[in-house]
Every structure is written in C-alpha cells, then in structure tokens.
Amino acid sequence: MPTFYELLSVAPTATAEEIKQAFRNEIARYHPDKVQHLGGEFQQMAATRAAALTEAYRTLMNPESRAEYDRLHVIGTGAAGVPPTPAATTHSSSSPSSGASSTSSTRHAPPRSDAPLSAEAEAASALRFAAERRDRDTFVKRATLGKFRQAVAAELGQVEEFTGKTFDFDCATKAKGLFSRNGAQRFAMKLVPHVDRAAVQDAWIAAGQKSGALVCIFLMGNTVAPAAELGDAIAEMRKKSRGPAAITIIPVDVRDWSAHVPGDAPAACKKVLQRLREKA
Numbered sequence: 001m002p003t004f005y006e007l008l009s010v011a012p013t014a015t016a017e018e019i020k021q022a023f024r025n026e027i028a029r030y031h032p033d034k035v036q037h038l039g040g041e042f043q044q045m046a047a048t049r050a051a052a053l054t055e056a057y058r059t060l061m062n063p064e065s066r067a068e069y070d071r072l073h074v075i076g077t078g079a080a081g082v083p084p085t086p087a088a089t090t091h092s093s094s095s096p097s098s099g100a101s102s103t104s105s106t107r108h109a110p111p112r113s114d115a116p117l118s119a120e121a122e123a124a125s126a127l128r129f130a131a132e133r134r135d136r137d138t139f140v141k142r143a144t145l146g147k148f149r150q151a152v153a154a155e156l157g158q159v160e161e162f163t164g165k166t167f168d169f170d171c172a173t174k175a176k177g178l179f180s181r182n183g184a185q186r187f188a189m190k191l192v193p194h195v196d197r198a199a200v201q202d203a204w205i206a207a208g209q210k211s212g213a214l215v216c217i218f219l220m221g222n223t224v225a226p227a228a229e230l231g232d233a234i235a236e237m238r239k240k241s242r243g244p245a246a247i248t249i250i251p252v253d254v255r256d257w258s259a260h261v262p263g264d265a266p267a268a269c270k271k272v273l274q275r276l277r278e279k280a
Helices: 004-008 016-030 040-061 063-077 096-108 119-156 197-208 227-240 267-279
Strands: 159-161 169-173 186-195 214-224 246-253
Touching: 004 016, 004 040, 004 063, 016 040, 016 214, 040 063, 119 159, 119 169, 119 186, 119 214, 119 267, 186 197, 186 246, 197 214, 197 227, 197 246, 214 267, 227 246, 246 267
Parallel strands: 186 214, 214 246
Antiparallel strands: 159 169, 169 186
C-alpha cells in the first residue's frame, strides 16, 4: 500500500505548505464534484481516492498525528531524511532502577509495526503504486478524450480522424465553410499534465506542421498557468510563426472546463467548448 506521502506525491520531509499544495492539486483531479460527467466506474474510483487523499492530508497536517504516522509507517521503512520524532523515541534510556521492568516490558511487547520492510517488499509496493497511477492516468485520459470526441461530433458532424503521437485527437472537418472559410480545416486536442508556456510552445510548433489554412488546438490539463503567462506565450509564438497556417490555441482546465479563449477564435471552437461545459 502506498504511504500518505506517496498518495500526495511529496517527500517524507515535505513542509506543511508543500503538503497543502500537493493535496489541492490531487483532490482537484478526484473530487466527486469534478467527475460527475464521467462514468460510474470512474466516479466510484474518484470517491475512493478523494477519501484517501483527505485522510492523508488531515494526518500529515497535524504535527502529533504526523509524528505517530512517521513512527509507524515511514521511519521503519528506511525513508531517507526523515528526522526522529518524539513519538519514535524509545524508553531504553530510563533510570537504572527501572531497567528490569523495562526489559520485561520489551520481552513481552507485541511485534513492532514499524519493522523495516525487505527490499523486495519495498520494490513490490513501489511497482503497485506506479501501476495504480498509470492506470488512473490512462482512465482519465480515455474519459476526457471520449467526452471531447462526443462534443466534436455533436457540433462539427462528420470529421476525418488522423492517427499520430503529436495529439490525442486530430481531425479535419469535411463541411465547407465551417470556419468561415472554404475547404477542410484541422481541429485537434492534446492532454498535458500542466498547461503552461512550454506546453503552448510545443503545441504551436506541432500545429504549424499540419496542413490546412487554419488549425484549432484545445490544450487541456488538470492545472493551468495564469492567463497572463499563457497570453504572452501565444503572442510570442504568433510573432515567430511563418507560413499561411492560422493557429488558435485554447488552454482548457479539465477540472471545470474553464478556458482562456482568444477573441479571434473560430466560432466552431467556441461552440465545441460550450458543449463540453454543458455536459459537465
């Protein structure tokens, strides 16, 4: 089983502020209020994970309960950098007069739950946790992609989809004039861990390699950088762009489908975004 630190993706030496920020980032992905639009299987998984995250947060934010948790689950596993806590201090330094009773108590004490795990057990636990996170991320990606594909089909009608590693969804519209221009236009979506300047730059460069007079990219993530940072990144890429392609990047926060929509974004892109919000 993963430790509370592993659940929150922080080190055992994390500060209270780091734990608080990690909890906010994680709970935003799994809170039941944020996954009502997804299937029942994922809602159940999200509810279970939200409860586990909340328990981890409450335990680690309380100094006394954190010290006890570290004594039982962290210090004994050989985690590096975890300072000794009062709760982990033994009573072997008692006065000589109490030595006999101390020895007797130790002899009859139950097995300690903080006994070090074997290297094999630690490796197996790490592998299970990594697999759980990988499966979770895959499920989230599939659910988001399915929702996006439904919104595209409802708004744009029949499209021609393309396979590739650049985008999670890539298609060309078949209806003429859909973007107030003639001919097929490219329309794509990319899911990233964090929508920031680097993600905008990567998506823009990839979009510039696509054929078509206009490319509309929905750049989606569980966290999104401030609007000012994203706006500067888009403006910078526009200045550097060469060629006839007109690129539109729409950063989207998949937690609530809020987005930074450029004023000149095609009407079809805005309508797809509206459909995503309606299904949320």
